[in-house]
Amino acid sequence: MAVRVRVLASDQPLLEGEADFLTFRGADGDLGVLPEHAPLLTWLKPGEVTVRQGEGERYVFLEGGFLEVLPDLVTVVAERGQLSTTIGLEPAEEELRAAQERATRDPESPAAIHLLEVAQARVAAAGLQRRRERE
Amino acid sequence: MATLRDIRRHIRAIRNIEQITRAMQMVAAAKMRRAQARVTAGRPYAVAMEEMVADVAKIGKEYRHPFLVRREEGPGVLILVTSDRGLAGSLNVNTLRAAHSYMLRNFGPRYQVVALGRKGWDFSRRMQLQVLHHRVGITDQVSPEELRPSVEATVSAFLEGGAREVVLAYPRFRNLLSQVPTVKVLVPVPPRSEAEGPHTDGDYIYEPDARAVLERLMPAYVEAEVLHAVRELQASFYSAQMVAMRNASSAAGDVIRELSLTANKVRQAGITRELMEIIGGAEALQAARR
Numbered sequence: 350m351a352v353r354v355r356v357l358a359s360d361q362p363l364l365e366g367e368a369d370f371l372t373f374r375g376a377d378g379d380l381g382v383l384p385e386h387a388p389l390l391t392w393l394k395p396g397e398v399t400v401r402q403g404e405g406e407r408y409v410f411l412e413g414g415f416l417e418v419l420p421d422l423v424t425v426v427a428e429r430g431q432l433s434t435t436i437g438l439e440p441a442e443e444e445l446r447a448a449q450e451r452a453t454r455d456p457e458s459p460a461a462i463h464l465l466e467v468a469q470a471r472v473a474a475a476g477l478q479r480r481r482e483r484e
Numbered sequence: 485m486a487t488l489r490d491i492r493r494h495i496r497a498i499r500n501i502e503q504i505t506r507a508m509q510m511v512a513a514a515k516m517r518r519a520q521a522r523v524t525a526g527r528p529y530a531v532a533m534e535e536m537v538a539d540v541a542k543i544g545k546e547y548r549h550p551f552l553v554r555r556e557e558g559p560g561v562l563i564l565v566t567s568d569r570g571l572a573g574s575l576n577v578n579t580l581r582a583a584h585s586y587m588l589r590n591f592g593p594r595y596q597v598v599a600l601g602r603k604g605w606d607f608s609r610r611m612q613l614q615v616l617h618h619r620v621g622i623t624d625q626v627s628p629e630e631l632r633p634s635v636e637a638t639v640s641a642f643l644e645g646g647a648r649e650v651v652l653a654y655p656r657f658r659n660l661l662s663q664v665p666t667v668k669v670l671v672p673v674p675p676r677s678e679a680e681g682p683h684t685d686g687d688y689i690y691e692p693d694a695r696a697v698l699e700r701l702m703p704a705y706v707e708a709e710v711l712h713a714v715r716e717l718q719a720s721f722y723s724a725q726m727v728a729m730r731n732a733s734s735a736a737g738d739v740i741r742e743l744s745l746t747a748n749k750v751r752q753a754g755i756t757r758e759l760m761e762i763i764g765g766a767e768a769l770q771a772a773r774r
Contacts, residue, residue, distance in 0.1 A: 357529040359628060359711060360522070376691045388543065388684060390536075391691035392700050415701055417536050419682045424532050426708070428628045 352384035354400055354423045356409050358430040363409050364400060371423065373398040373416055382418050389418035395470035397433060397477065398425055408433035408481075410474045412467045438475040444468045488754065491747040495740055502736035508571070509729035515624065516660070516722035522625075523657055523712075523719040530712035537705045540698065541675035545687045547694035550643055551671045551702040558648035560591035561616070561641045563634075563670075564604035565654035565713045568620050572724040575655055575663055576603040582665035583653035584611070596647065598638050600631075600714060616641055626714050628707055635707045642671055652709055657719035661727065666716075670709055673702075 351367040372381045374396035382389070393414045400407045414427025448468035452461045486494075541552050562583055566576045580603070587595045599605035599618040608615050617637035622630060641647050650671035655663040690697045 355528070355532065357532050359526060359529045359708065361525040362528045376697070380691075388682060388686060388688045389691070390540065390544075390688040390697055390701075392697055415536065415697075415704065417539065417688075419539070420684070424536060426529055426532050426536065428704075 350384045351402065352382075352386075352423055353421060354425070356398060356400075356411075356425040356430070357427075358411070359426075359428045363430055363432060364407060366400070366402065366407075368400045368402050368423070370401045371399060373425070375416070382423060385420050386418050388420070389416075391416055393425070393427065395467045397474050408474070408478065410436055410471060412470075413463075433474055433478045436471060436475045436478055438472070438479060441468070441471040441475045445472050486746075486750070488747060488750050491743055491750060495743045495747065498736050498739050498743070502733055502740070505729045505732040505736060509726055509733060512722045512726035512729060516719065516726055519624065519715070519719040519722050520657065523715040526712055526715050530708050533705050533708040535676075535681070537673045537701065538676045539681045540688070540701070541673040542681050543684055543687060544694070544698070546690065547698055549695075549698040549702050551673050551698075551705075552675075554672050555646075555648045558646045559614075560587055560595040561598065561638060561645075561647045561650045562587050562595055563598045563638060563650065563652045563710060563713070564600065564608065565652070565710075565717045566599075566601035566604035566607075567717060567721040568602040568622075570603070571728055572721050573728040575720060575724040576601075578663075578665045579653055579655050580604065580607050582667050583651070586651065586653075586667045590649070596641060596645075598634055598641070600634055600710070601717070616645075622714060624718060626711065626718070628711055631707065631710050631714065635703060635710055638706060638710075639703050647671075650706070652713055654713035654717050655720040655724075657716050657723065660723045663720035663724055670706055671702075673705075 351369055354364065354366060354368045354371060355362070356364040368384075370381060370383055372379060374380075374394040375391040376394070377391075380391070393411055393416055395412050396410070398409045398411060398416075400409070409425075409430055410433050411425070411427040411430035414425060414430070416426075417424045445465075445468040448461070448465040452465045455461045537551075540549075544552070564580075564583060566579055570576070584607075593611070594614065596614045596616050597604070597608040598616050599608050600622060602620045605615065605618045605620065608618075617634055619631075619634050638650060642650055649669055651667060652670050653665070653667045656666040658664055688694075
């Protein structure tokens with residue numbers, strides 16, 4: 350039993366295929382979805398979506414976005430995202446430093462806060478990815 | 485009768501123009517390829533966003549966002565996506581004509597416009613439409629952030645301005661030779677038909693709650709549609725421009741060929757006349773000697 354999944358960023362499709370199970374960072378916390386799940390609609394926090402199929406797992410990092418679950422189809426859309434395998438730890442850390450700087454300069458700005466959240470999530474995802482590659 | 489020198493000058497002028505149009509054709513071709521790649525890569529996202537809100541319009545019950553509710557009254561808002569520059573054949577004219585006739589039919593001559601691109605902005609001022617917002621100089625690598633002010637202007641025209649409908653008009657890129665003027669209603673969100681989309685009596689589970697999700701999703705949907713329309717325009721524009729410039733170059737070539745022919749005839753006529761004069765002179769001399 351599997352559910353069709355598509356993960357789409359505004360500039361390119363990131364992943365399409367089937368999944369036995371997927372997890373993501375929903376508005377109220379981390380969630381997991383199996384095939385035949387009831388319809389669900391949430392926004393996403395910056396972070397990874399994990400798509401498990403059989404023995405394999407694929408990871409996509411998204412800067413936010415929305416996720417819709419229907420019984421036979423899960424759609425994930427985000428303005429920006431990338432496959433976790435393409436995240437570089439050093440550029441991510443660089444981005445985080447810049448975001449922290451901006452957030453201290455301008456602590457009230459929602460845009461600055463968002464950038465900081467994205468940068469933190471990307472560094473975390475880069476770390477996870479590095480650990481996965483070592484295993 | 486034009487002198488040989490006039491014709492030669494004319495040929496030179498046209499050859500210069502031809503060089504320019506040929507260069508423009510090549511530049512447009514290169515940009516077109518990149519724009520085409522972007523529009524193809526971005527299309528699935530726009531389609532998915534559209535399907536998602538259409539699903540919500542069909543099965544969502546807990547909270548009916550204003551974008552999902554049909555209104556009887558209020559002005560129409562047209563998001564008009566055109567290019568800043570011309571030399572692209574009838575691309576913008578076709579879009580403007582299709583958009584204007586839809587708006588006239590549904591809202592009369594005093595509708596509101598959010599103009600993306602100079603051609604549409606100029607048109608709106610000429611027609612004395614109410615321009616809520618305009619934007620020129622959108623880059624080829626258009627980003628969501630770049631379009632955010634335009635999207636916000638549109639969303640608030642509906643939420644606060646009491647608009648009845650938000651309509652998006654742009655030339656859809658089909659291929660190099662075909663760009664289809666497209667006019668579609670964004671808001672109120674057209675719901676899925678009975679046959680399409682999710683088949684369920686139940687509503688979604690919303691996280692964190694229906695209202696909060698939809699208040700984010702609906703503007704994001706408009707943004708996705710506008711972003712995609714701009715990409716469609718860019719691919720359409722460079723295709724149309726490339727074709728227009730190719731036609732111009734080949735027309736220039738035709739004119740040059742024709743003018744060269746005339747020039748040669750004039751030159752030949754001159755030579756013949758001179759020969760006649762020489763022969764005539766020689767004969768007269770001979771006659772005089774006898």
